[in-house]
Amino acid sequence: MWKLLILALAGYLLFKMFTGDKRQSAKRKKQELKERVAAGELVKDPVCGTYVDVDTDIRVRQGDTVHRFCSYECRDTFVRRLEAREVTPESVVQDKDKEEEEA
């Protein structure tokens, strides 16, 4: 009986440690992401909101702005929207950043 209790307790502690660790590393990752964005190493994919390396080859120039994408799929979506005039330079600039800050 005691063995079972101790086992359950150990399992619970392990579980807590594991989930706590996971949460911490997610926090660290987010912090690292922020730093890299601030350093200009990462830019946001305007289609899906994923952060991509500035060195990526998947990019589209729109006037003075160069948009970078995580995939050709996103790039094609963006180009299609651009051609349909759904995307204006103004609408691209205001991305999801504000929403994420509030959440």
Ligand SMILES: [Zn+2]
């Ligand atoms: Zn994307």
